[in-house]
Amino acid sequence: MARPPNAISSFTNIDMAEKSVSDAIKVNKEWIKIWAASRPGHNLNIKYDTGKAIGYSLFRGSQKLTPATKVKVVLKYELYNGKPYYILTAFPEV
Structure with missing residues (x-):
């Protein structure tokens, strides 16, 4: 049986979600290229601190409620x- 999460989270709004995910992908584009070129059998977890x-x-x-400044993108x-x-998913993290 899966363990329940220690926390739940939500973006402030859809615009903030899209911008945060987009920024995380842009900052990590070289890692993403390397990962994709290797034809991986695993997901890539990206964590990015937006600073706000x-x-x-x-x-x-x-x-x-605790403000979250980081985004996790899978x-x-x-x-x-x-x-x-x-x-696959993306969500805010503290």
Whole structure:
């Protein structure tokens, strides 16, 4: 059985989500190229600190929202819409 998460998180809004993910991919484009060229059998986890609040996290047992400045982007290597990989998920982290 899967362990429940220690926290949940959400971006402030869709524009903030798109900008944060886009920036994370741009900053890591060389790593992404190397990863994709190796035809990996694993996902690529990218963590990027935006330097500003992009959303909030709520930790288990807490009633206080914590501002999140980092974004985690997970890329999956699998052909999709003619591209070799796609964004599997992305979410804010503290």
